[in-house]
Structures are given as structure tokens and as C-alpha cells.
Amino acid sequence: MSDKPSYEDLEIRVRELEARLARQQDFEQLYNLLRKVIDNVPDLIWAKDLDKNHLIVNQADCDRLLLCESTEEPVGKRHGFFARREREKGGVYTFGELCEDSDEVVFNTGRAGRFFEDGMVRGEYLALDVNKAPFYDESGKMIGVVGCGRDITEELRTRKALRETERRFRKIIEDVSQISIQGYDEDRRVTFWNKASEVLYGYSENEAMGQALEALIIPEEMREEVVRLHGRWVRHGEKIPAGELILVDKYGNDVPVFSSHVMHETRAGKEMFCIDIDLTRIKASEEEKRHLQGLLRQAQKMEAMGTLAS
Numbered sequence: 001m002s003d004k005p006s007y008e009d010l011e012i013r014v015r016e017l018e019a020r021l022a023r024q025q026d027f028e029q030l031y032n033l034l035r036k037v038i039d040n041v042p043d044l045i046w047a048k049d050l051d052k053n054h055l056i057v058n059q060a061d062c063d064r065l066l067l068c069e070s071t072e073e074p075v076g077k078r079h080g081f082f083a084r085r086e087r088e089k090g091g092v093y094t095f096g097e098l099c100e101d102s103d104e105v106v107f108n109t110g111r112a113g114r115f116f117e118d119g120m121v122r123g124e125y126l127a128l129d130v131n132k133a134p135f136y137d138e139s140g141k142m143i144g145v146v147g148c149g150r151d152i153t154e155e156l157r158t159r160k161a162l163r164e165t166e167r168r169f170r171k172i173i174e175d176v177s178q179i180s181i182q183g184y185d186e187d188r189r190v191t192f193w194n195k196a197s198e199v200l201y202g203y204s205e206n207e208a209m210g211q212a213l214e215a216l217i218i219p220e221e222m223r224e225e226v227v228r229l230h231g232r233w234v235r236h237g238e239k240i241p242a243g244e245l246i247l248v249d250k251y252g253n254d255v256p257v258f259s260s261h262v263m264h265e266t267r268a269g270k271e272m273f274c275i276d277i278d279l280t281r282i283k284a285s286e287e288e289k290r291h292l293q294g295l296l297r298q299a300q301k302m303e304a305m306g307t308l309a310s
Contacts, residue, residue, distance in 0.1 A: 039071065044128065044149040047135070052078050052103055055144060064151060065095065065121060065128075086122060095119030095126055106132045106145045117149065127153045180257070180276040186234050186269050188213040188227070200257075200278055202250030213274075217247045217255070233263060234270055244279065256283050 038045045038058040044065055045058040054074040062068045066082045074082070079099050086093035095118070102115040112133035118126060128149035134142045170192070180200040183192030193208040201208075201217050208216060213230070214223040222245075232238040242260035249255050256279040263272045 042151075044151070045147070046074075047144055047146045048103060049144045050107065050142070052100055054078070061149075064126065065149075067122060092120045092123040095121050102130065102132060103145050103147075106134055107142070110134055110142060125153060126151070127156050178278075180274075180278070182208070182213075182274045182276075184213050184230075184272045184274065186271075188230055190216070191271060192273070197276075200249070200255060200276065201247075207250075217249070219246065219248050230272070233272065239263065240272075247276075256280055 039060075041058060042060055044061040045056075046061050047055040047057075049055055053076050057066065057071055057074045059071055062071055062074070066074055066079070067086060068074060068082065079096050083093045083096040098115075098117045098119065102113065102117065105115075106113055112131065115130045115132065117128045117130050120126070129152045130147055130149040132145050132147040135144055135146050137143050178196060180197040181192070181194045182190060182197050185191050190208045190211050190213070193203070193205045197208070198204055203211075203216065214226050218226050229238075229240045233240055240261045240263075243258070245257055245259050247255045247257055247259075257276040258279055259274055259276045261272055261274055263270065265271075
């Protein structure tokens, strides 16, 4: 009996081989497509095995972190290899241990996690917002970790600069001794209350913080209009006009002020600063002036009457 395959057997094998080659071609096409995608993503992308050796990295990871020319070079190597190489060249490189520490967290917990990783790379500070997750083989066994890191270095510098600017700004307006400055959020609740506001309105900073504007220093007959104007600003950006107002202090006394408003956006939402100049002395001076003018007119009348009588 012949062991030679029949024509039908050969045809089946040829078809199986063609199907296998087609699947391989499909896989290669898919791989090349994914390779192009990850190499054009600005975020750093990589995958490592359980020994923390790189399985795949994208071009951004090579350019920004590993400092190698080819995406093939890191395959089979740990992060420490590139750190040592940079230090041997005389470069400053402290970014490394933190990366593998967070790998270990994912391996030990079997759960995805978000990590902050930073350090020096060739003498420049680098900060990454990193997401890592385990991946598994067909049997469900963990075989490595995949990661994606976003460069947030400039974002951190910007945040630091904004915090410093805000600190200086608040220090300046806190130290203004003659002008009341208050800050209010979108719900008209006090977010800032300087020392001059304590003196002018009688409320301490602790008493004022979180209180609604209209319940604090606005006379009852003005409250509805204040809420309306503030709402127009929040919803439509309409500026609240500056002008003279009669507000009230903690004890119910009238407080004449010239009030203007500064409005801006923050990460927490819109914020309004009221800048109030106390007009009490000016109003008192005006009243005194009017009183003296009245006395003068009275004296002039008496003088005129005396002249007529003589």
C-alpha cells in the first residue's frame, strides 16, 4: 500500500499553507500598522516581560527617555542598561529606579495603576504621568507589563509658575491696608477677605469665608439686584459696573464705598474680586463742607440784612 499522499491530501495541505501564509501576512500588516501608530504617538509607550526586559518601545520612548536611535535596540534590555550607558558617557541620568519600582507594584498586585515618575535625563528634568497594566498569555498567566507615559514636565513648570504668581498676588492684596478686597466664587461665596475688609466691614476672615455676599454686606433692598448682576456675569460675561454704593457692616451701620470689580477664570471656575474704597471720611468732609457753606450763606444773609437796616 502506497504512503504517498493523494492529490486531495496535497490540495488540502496547500490550502492550509496558503491560509497560514495569509494569516501571517495579515499579522505582519497589522503589526506594521500598529508600529506606525505607536511611533507617531507623542506619549511614551513600552512593554516589558516579567524580568523587566523591554519587549517593545516606541520612538518617543527612545528619543525622550532611553536615548537610543533604534526602537529595536532596547528589546531584551532593562532600563538600567541605558542609565548606566549614559552615566558612563558622563551624562546625568537619575531616571530609572522609579520606573522599575512601579513595574514591581503592577507585578505584585496584578492590577493596573497610575504613577508619577521623574528624574534627570542627560542633565534635564523629566516628569511623566504613567499608566501601567499587566498583560497575560492565552492561559491567563501574567507575562509582563505594558505602559504609557505622558510628558508633563512643562505642565508642572507652568503650574509652579502659576502658584508662585498667585502667591505673590495674594500677598500683595493681603497687605493693602487702606483698600478692602474680597474674592467671591460663582455662587457668591467668600473665597478671599483681606485685613482691610475686616476693618471696614467688621467681619474677621474666619467669619467671612464661605459666606454668601448678599447675606454679608449687601443691604436687603439691594440683594436681588446684586444676585441678578452677578448671574449675568457668570452666564454671559457681562461686567458689573463700578460705582458708589451704600453697603452695611457687621453691626448694621451704613458703609459708603466706591466699588469696582475684577473677574477672571480659575481652574476651579470663575472668581470675582470686589475692590472697595471707603468713602466715609470723604462723605463726612462733604457733609462738613455743606454745613460750613450753609453757615456762610446764613452769615451773608445776616450781613445783607444788617446793611439794609443801616
